[in-house]
Amino acid sequence: MSVTIAKADGVTVLTLTSDPQSSCPPLCQILKGLCYSPVCCSVSQHLRRVQKSSQSVLGALHIMVGLLNIGLGAILCNWGSGSSWEMESTLYPFWLGALFILFGAMSILSEKRPSPCLVILSVILNLAGVAFAIAAIILYSLNIAEIGLWWMCGSDDYYYSRHHTPSPHEDIATEKCLEGKALILMLFRGINAVLIVLSVLELCVSISSAVLGIKALRSSEKKENKSNDDPEHCKPLLEDVTTNPTA
Numbered sequence: 001m002s003v004t005i006a007k008a009d010g011v012t013v014l015t016l017t018s019d020p021q022s023s024c025p026p027l028c029q030i031l032k033g034l035c036y037s038p039v040c041c042s043v044s045q046h047l048r049r050v051q052k053s054s055q056s057v058l059g060a061l062h063i064m065v066g067l068l069n070i071g072l073g074a075i076l077c078n079w080g081s082g083s084s085w086e087m088e089s090t091l092y093p094f095w096l097g098a099l100f101i102l103f104g105a106m107s108i109l110s111e112k113r114p115s116p117c118l119v120i121l122s123v124i125l126n127l128a129g130v131a132f133a134i135a136a137i138i139l140y141s142l143n144i145a146e147i148g149l150w151w152m153c154g155s156d157d158y159y160y161s162r163h164h165t166p167s168p169h170e171d172i173a174t175e176k177c178l179e180g181k182a183l184i185l186m187l188f189r190g191i192n193a194v195l196i197v198l199s200v201l202e203l204c205v206s207i208s209s210a211v212l213g214i215k216a217l218r219s220s221e222k223k224e225n226k227s228n229d230d231p232e233h234c235k236p237l238l239e240d241v242t243t244n245p246t247a
Contacts, residue, residue, distance in 0.1 A: 062104025
């Protein structure tokens, strides 16, 4: 499918020529034609100037948050009681981290090759990143409330303590175990708190990256409309007529 774009007087006309021999549906052919359109895929120097290096910085933050999600999530998941059953069954720190890395890579790519197609795709992914960041905040907040090291310090059980009189040595061991349990719980809750802070950072980065991309696209559109409305482009070519007077 070939795409032809004509612009005149603020009106854009897209002419799509479908391929009857193609096995793809017409909608897929339209999307493919738009994605491979030179207008959409060509690098825009104006977008490069507007975005500067901001998207690379935000993309690096995306990737950093994603890697920390994977690393800290692995610590929680390796301890049976360091994570809730939702985290153990879905392993959401890993796929959330992978998604954040993808969003960062797309932000960096949209700056290195700032074509309208890539910038629009980056904006869409960052808007999705806002939703995933909010989901991460909720999931980690639920996980921090469900952490429990129930397998540690078995003598701390109610029925066990009721039917058993501990010896002095057992009391000391139980006390040491409870102290260790409190420290490990503090560590796990601290890791969850860090993940919540990282999710808030991801939310801010996603919003900033999406806003910058939208501003760059609007600035490029305004510049294009201004260049089309510029009277200098509509001036007819004037021929210099020189006359030589004859005596």
